[in-house]
Amino acid sequence: MSNLKIGVIGIPGKWSTEVLADRLEALTGFRAVIDMADVELCLDTKQLLHKGLDLGRLDGVIVKKISEVYAPSAEDRALMLSHIEAMGVPVFSPSTTIRQMINRLSGTLALQRGGVPMPETRVTESIDVAVSVIKALKEVILKPLYSTKARGMQILNAQQPDSELREVLAAFKQEHGLFYLQKTVELDGRDLGMVFLGGKYICTYARVAGDGSWNTTINSGGHYEAYEPTPELIELGRKAQACYNLSFTTVDIALTSGGPVVFEVSAFGGFKGALEGCGLDVAAQYADYVVAQIQNGKA
Structure with missing residues (x-):
């Protein structure tokens, strides 16, 4: 000791x-x-x-x-x-x-500079521009710059009337300021958490969405499962976490029809996914x- x-x-x-x-x-x-x-x-x-x-x-x-x-x-x-x-x-x-x-925008910019594939993302203060983005991307997730576990996120789509979109955006702007709009991607009901410690790959688990939930977070009824990634997928996770100077993290990855994309890299990373999904005590x-x-x- x-x-x-x-x-x-x-x-x-x-x-x-x-x-x-x-x-x-x-x-x-x-x-x-x-x-x-x-x-x-x-x-x-x-x-x-x-x-x-x-x-x-x-x-x-x-x-x-x-x-x-x-x-x-x-x-x-x-x-x-x-x-x-x-x-x-x-x-x-x-x-x-x-x-x-902690700030979603600065974290996203680091991934973008690192050449990490992400869903199409637009950021603006303008309600007019935000509405045009929603129309162009068809469906987006509106995300606060400061949030975790999908808190405060909303799905907006081009089928909604402009008046309704503007009302939602105006309320959001009053509370959060910037609009961070990310195009929704087609998931198979799960996304991945890839664990790294000191830059070394540890394991990958899947977060599986609960019934009726649009996101896979455990807060919304999801659960963890084991997942065996390909070497190429591990390399993507390694590339994403290398954009930051992190001691420990999980990289959130989605598998889409257009290839894997990184949602985000966690500032802190969790232990429960690795324990329940991979059977590993990563806290130890x-x-x-x-x-x-x-x-x-x-x-």
């Missing part, structure tokens, strides 16, 4: 947060679950504190979940973590990467990886 002190940024009581803290405790004897809502940045004393724990004195921090929901405030939380990074405390994944990926693997990185001075 090492004597490292590694904290877990996450949501207290949530399974993925607690299981990672458990795995770290088994390796190090130290356990700290840190809710960023309770963190205090003391610029005068140059400390980042959580209920008396000085995060600047830790050997490392793993960010499992920086916020319950994505929002601009989550980027602020990542910026606060950059304070201890500047002091030499390694953060997994780095705060600059987290900030880049992640804990082992972080301990090894810190002990070997690679972090």
